[in-house]
Amino acid sequence: MRRDGRHGRFAATGICGLAALLALGLAIAGPLRAAPLVADLSKHLVAITTGFAGTDVLLFGAIDEPGDVVVIVWGPPQEVVMHRKSNIAGIWVNTAAMTFDRVPSFYSVASSRTLDEVASDVVLSRLEIGVERLNLPLPPAKASPNIARNWRDALIRNKQRLGHYGKEVGQVIFLGESLFRTLVEFPANVPTGTYQIEVYLLRDGRVVSAQTTPLIVGKIGVEAEVFDFAHNYSALYGLIAILVALVAGWLAHVAFRRH
Numbered sequence: 001m002r003r004d005g006r007h008g009r010f011a012a013t014g015i016c017g018l019a020a021l022l023a024l025g026l027a028i029a030g031p032l033r034a035a036p037l038v039a040d041l042s043k044h045l046v047a048i049t050t051g052f053a054g055t056d057v058l059l060f061g062a063i064d065e066p067g068d069v070v071v072i073v074w075g076p077p078q079e080v081v082m083h084r085k086s087n088i089a090g091i092w093v094n095t096a097a098m099t100f101d102r103v104p105s106f107y108s109v110a111s112s113r114t115l116d117e118v119a120s121d122v123v124l125s126r127l128e129i130g131v132e133r134l135n136l137p138l139p140p141a142k143a144s145p146n147i148a149r150n151w152r153d154a155l156i157r158n159k160q161r162l163g164h165y166g167k168e169v170g171q172v173i174f175l176g177e178s179l180f181r182t183l184v185e186f187p188a189n190v191p192t193g194t195y196q197i198e199v200y201l202l203r204d205g206r207v208v209s210a211q212t213t214p215l216i217v218g219k220i221g222v223e224a225e226v227f228d229f230a231h232n233y234s235a236l237y238g239l240i241a242i243l244v245a246l247v248a249g250w251l252a253h254v255a256f257r258r259h
Helices: 007-029 121-127 145-162 222-232 234-258
Strands: 037-041 045-048 055-063 068-074 077-088 091-104 107-111 173-175 179-186 193-203 206-219
Touching: 037 193, 037 206, 055 068, 055 193, 055 206, 068 179, 077 145, 091 145, 107 179, 121 206
Parallel strands: 045 206
Antiparallel strands: 037 055, 055 179, 068 107, 068 193, 077 091, 173 179, 193 206
16 A cells, blocks of 8 residues: 555545445355355546545455455557657657557556466466556557567556556455455556456466456546547647747746846
């Protein structure tokens, strides 16, 4: 958990998560046999407002019998254009570009054990568990497969640098044999859109149950209005931005002249 002054939020999340875990535990232990896997989120909306500095979302759940749990967080797909810079006559300029379609804008994995203990590489690759197993489509015949793969690796490194792809596998923690929890961390620059959170229950290296839960990450308030205006009326927004910059420059000039 990150401890950056948001203790109140962590306390509230912990209490709500504990209550939900207890409820799930009672459901599993009840007279009617529950599903092999039940999971939910502490909240289904991440609201980006002024001063948003990142947040954590608690995923909790229960299983009917012992097994391994793996959680994958997928951000909405996007087109990504990668550029390569070269030093020409002492100036760094873009000399090559590669476009990737339908790239997950966000990706992270958490597991109750190390991935090689959970399942074989065949199963992990089929489910795209682990950033190295992401099935990112290689660009069309613009470059040889080896060169295209180098661009792909650069894309992943860039996403990790931004904090949009996890560098390490997170931890799914079990409370007893049935209840589990994990924290999904979102940085301050988290992409907006509809996320899909997949939860897998595996036994003996095989998937026995799976569940997908949506999560909305969106701007609200003034940020949302400015964002929508900038995208719907880009030309007018650009003109207003130029006018504001000119007025600000003129006011600064007047203020300095008075001094």
